[in-house]
Amino acid sequence: MPKIKIDGEELEVELGTTILEAAKEVQVNIPTLCYLEELSVYGGCRLCVVEIEGEKNLKPACATEIAEGMEIKTHSEKVRRVRKNIFELIISSHNIGCELNCLDCSWNISCELKEIAELIEIDQSRLDSINERYDDDNSSHAVVRKMNKCIDCTRCVRKCEEIQGVGIFTKANRGPETLITTFKNKGMGNVECANCGQCIHACPTGALHESYHYNSVWHFLNDDSKFVVVQTAPSVRVALSEGFGEEPGTVATGQMVAALRRLGFDRVFDTNFSADLTIMEEGYELIGRIKEGGKLPMFTSCSPGWIKFIEHFYPEYLPHLSTCKSPQQMLGAVAKSYYAEQHGINVEDMIVVSVMPCTAKKFEASRLEMEDDVDFVLTTRELIRMIKESGLDMMNLAEEKADKMMGASSGAADIFGATGGVMEAALRTAYEVITEEELGKLDFKTLRGLAGIKEAEVEIGELTVKAAVAHGLGNAKELMERIEAGAEYHFVEVMACPGGCVGGGGQPVPTNQETVEKRLNSLYQIDAEKKLRKSHENPEIKAIYEEFLGEPGAKKSHDLLHTHYIPRSI
Amino acid sequence: MEELSFLEKLHNLQDTYGYIPEREISNLAEEADISRAKVFGVISFYSMFYTEPTGKYIVRICDSLSCYVNDSEDLVKAVQDYLEIEDGETSKDKKFSLEVVECLGHCGEGPVMMINNKTFTQLNEKKALNILKECK
Numbered sequence: 001m002p003k004i005k006i007d008g009e010e011l012e013v014e015l016g017t018t019i020l021e022a023a024k025e026v027q028v029n030i031p032t033l034c035y036l037e038e039l040s041v042y043g044g045c046r047l048c049v050v051e052i053e054g055e056k057n058l059k060p061a062c063a064t065e066i067a068e069g070m071e072i073k074t075h076s077e078k079v080r081r082v083r084k085n086i087f088e089l090i091i092s093s094h095n096i097g098c099e100l101n102c103l104d105c106s107w108n109i110s111c112e113l114k115e116i117a118e119l120i121e122i123d124q125s126r127l128d129s130i131n132e133r134y135d136d137d138n139s140s141h142a143v144v145r146k147m148n149k150c151i152d153c154t155r156c157v158r159k160c161e162e163i164q165g166v167g168i169f170t171k172a173n174r175g176p177e178t179l180i181t182t183f184k185n186k187g188m189g190n191v192e193c194a195n196c197g198q199c200i201h202a203c204p205t206g207a208l209h210e211s212y213h214y215n216s217v218w219h220f221l222n223d224d225s226k227f228v229v230v231q232t233a234p235s236v237r238v239a240l241s242e243g244f245g246e247e248p249g250t251v252a253t254g255q256m257v258a259a260l261r262r263l264g265f266d267r268v269f270d271t272n273f274s275a276d277l278t279i280m281e282e283g284y285e286l287i288g289r290i291k292e293g294g295k296l297p298m299f300t301s302c303s304p305g306w307i308k309f310i311e312h313f314y315p316e317y318l319p320h321l322s323t324c325k326s327p328q329q330m331l332g333a334v335a336k337s338y339y340a341e342q343h344g345i346n347v348e349d350m351i352v353v354s355v356m357p358c359t360a361k362k363f364e365a366s367r368l369e370m371e372d373d374v375d376f377v378l379t380t381r382e383l384i385r386m387i388k389e390s391g392l393d394m395m396n397l398a399e400e401k402a403d404k405m406m407g408a409s410s411g412a413a414d415i416f417g418a419t420g421g422v423m424e425a426a427l428r429t430a431y432e433v434i435t436e437e438e439l440g441k442l443d444f445k446t447l448r449g450l451a452g453i454k455e456a457e458v459e460i461g462e463l464t465v466k467a468a469v470a471h472g473l474g475n476a477k478e479l480m481e482r483i484e485a486g487a488e489y490h491f492v493e494v495m496a497c498p499g500g501c502v503g504g505g506g507q508p509v510p511t512n513q514e515t516v517e518k519r520l521n522s523l524y525q526i527d528a529e530k531k532l533r534k535s536h537e538n539p540e541i542k543a544i545y546e547e548f549l550g551e552p553g554a555k556k557s558h559d560l561l562h563t564h565y566i567p568r569s570i
Numbered sequence: 571m572e573e574l575s576f577l578e579k580l581h582n583l584q585d586t587y588g589y590i591p592e593r594e595i596s597n598l599a600e601e602a603d604i605s606r607a608k609v610f611g612v613i614s615f616y617s618m619f620y621t622e623p624t625g626k627y628i629v630r631i632c633d634s635l636s637c638y639v640n641d642s643e644d645l646v647k648a649v650q651d652y653l654e655i656e657d658g659e660t661s662k663d664k665k666f667s668l669e670v671v672e673c674l675g676h677c678g679e680g681p682v683m684m685i686n687n688k689t690f691t692q693l694n695e696k697k698a699l700n701i702l703k704e705c706k
Contacts (some may be wrong), residue, residue: 166605167604167605167607167608168607169607170610171611172614172615173614182607183595183606183607184610184621191607570596570606
């Protein structure tokens, strides 16, 4: 193995190691900007330059491999000076002037530029910032692009292409006119964007953020003539606390419910309830398809990013999608029918708000097929903002429970937020419905974890159910290729975001493998600690079928809880 | 037959249609297994590829230094007034597109104008407008 020296420390590293990686082995973190571990190396920002003994030019540490005898200096006088100059140039293209103040930036609490400025001890910025006066891209229901903040680092481009396999962004033009844009500058709302929001997590500068709904929600919370109800997705409860300084994965279900009541919501429901409802509908749909020879494999339909992806890229597979609405839409639909009827609330006066780990849910709520179900969608980040604005010390609130009728849930619903969770939840119910026997072991361990694609065969009575699970659209694409090549499954679960909803585009910053794993483990922990762990045993689910819906898949369920899809071109 | 390079394919499309239509970009993207955004990125790098139809005649006038000192500014103004279009626009009758460009490679003979593939040098306003009038 080649021997090298980094800042005087001798070490041996394998050939092919980059200077950036080698430096970590001697506890040196070289500052980076366009580099992200999970993405390909771009080497464009040059912030990570280092000096190599005997070489005239500085080299980018992320894109330079070590060689025998290399002597590297990571913070020599020259490196420190050049690094600062480079950073000054970078921030001059990011409009940081008074017009685009840091104070109102979506990234004001998590700005990587600020972090780097601190890391490299920037002590002056001599260049006037360039304001290209680009228009904001407001074409999407889910994500807004503020191009005047973009520094062309291409992290969003690579994330969309390499992790999500979609590739709606490109670097266009040349020289100073270089611009990150979409196909023919059409805007995110007019191209094959899945709305997953993973680009937001890739962006270091706040050039990308969700389409905000929180101001509208504040407005209706202050309107006494409206009956404002809220629902919270499984993944929000294990991530919300991060906004208040807690460790990732800290569970704050009870505090969240209390905070929502204090914000003024008239009812606090749980999307977990409608996740259980989804399992009833989807489970029966699957059993029906298997018994009656329907289209197989059946694909889950909970992830609106996945839905838009398949509508664009695999429209011929739309009949494979479960016709079930997602839990968000189901809850909205039953709140405005079942709950409103039972409590004599005028549906016209009811506003349904949902809190989701997701940006695509904003698009989903606006889909013409079901635009009346949910009125506003907040991301986890938006709810954090609202709670902070209200001055509530959330983590010290006494825990409260969600409201009755649509507030109880099984552990099966909690794990909806984890990749493989919907599949596991469905199998728990399908097993007991088909065999009429109690399922001994509730944990389907083969369906858990962060492997890109998981496959399992599950014996249900005489039937062997072949299941496949993918998370992240790049993996979904690979799974679709397997299916096109002839792989046979009965049931396929796809979540658009890496890790499932816990890694959603609306989750707190940072959302990376470490935080995703911690949130994921917490969901399984919540499930394990619950007495009620199967959707069909949820008493509130039993009640809604007895009092209102009738049977799963029957006429009323079909009208309220199912939908259809639209083939879209690329 | 030898496989054409990506740029050759783009040139062929540009020559065939006078611009590169969306459906052809999608076809190219599918063939190369890359996103259509990426193909657009490549096209946008080169100023002589177009993604929208242009006029029958593309008029390019240089305003780099040596043309500029020979009054290219007035030339541009005169052509703009005559064609009633600004830099980057196409006339309503789709006959002319105007582009003010950097260096056409005839720095000793400025100001210079190019119409499609033909170059005209040592121009003044009168000469230039006469040339445009000849474009049928």
